[in-house]
Amino acid sequence: MEQNSSEDIYAATEELVAEMIQRNEIDPETVSNIWITVTHDLDAAFPAVAVRRQPGWDFVPLMCAMEIPVEGSLPRCIRLMIQVNTEKGQREIQHVYQRGATVLRPDLARQKQL
Template sequence: MAVRAIRGAVQLDADESEHLLTSVEELLAAILEQNELSLDDLISVIFTSTPDLVSEFPAVAARRLGMGDVPLMCAQELDIAGSLPRVVRVMAHVETPLTRQQVRHVYLRGAVALRRDIAQ
């Protein structure tokens, strides 16, 4: 097994707590599914959100999915002029037999624009 980092992001329609939580849950579930991972494969997860998202911590969504024993960290994304608004990004560190080329990074909704080269 190798340790890999899997990236993902989702753009929200609005800064509303339940919308943020369900969107992040959707993103995390897609990352797990597309990479054939279980919760036991997770080492840690880092979340960033753009400064315009203040309604909830993205890590709460991970806990709702059963990741209570996975180390989680939230941080604020850099506030760069012209950057995509209302985006939660994730970097999950996992144990997997997948090679770097086989790892599937997941970008949902408007966040596909962030990495069209690797979005699935």
């Protein structure tokens, strides 16, 4: 993410959520809640607003929180956890790591390329 602006936060969140939904074939009706965390340097907007703007996500509970600001952690990083009622096993779920966040789990980030 380039800057700590509401536009950049919304765009990055929308991109991340869209990729998670597409890769895992998620229907909002199967989602119990979404947790969204941001690093301490992203405070211009609530990323949950970007999820609310998507059709069908009106009634899904959303929670925004700050990551623990550990020295050396990634700057300007948005992470999310979607809790879904699914029949998929742990190894079938496609995790999404974009841009600089691929360093968090390079093994899972590579799945997208396979």
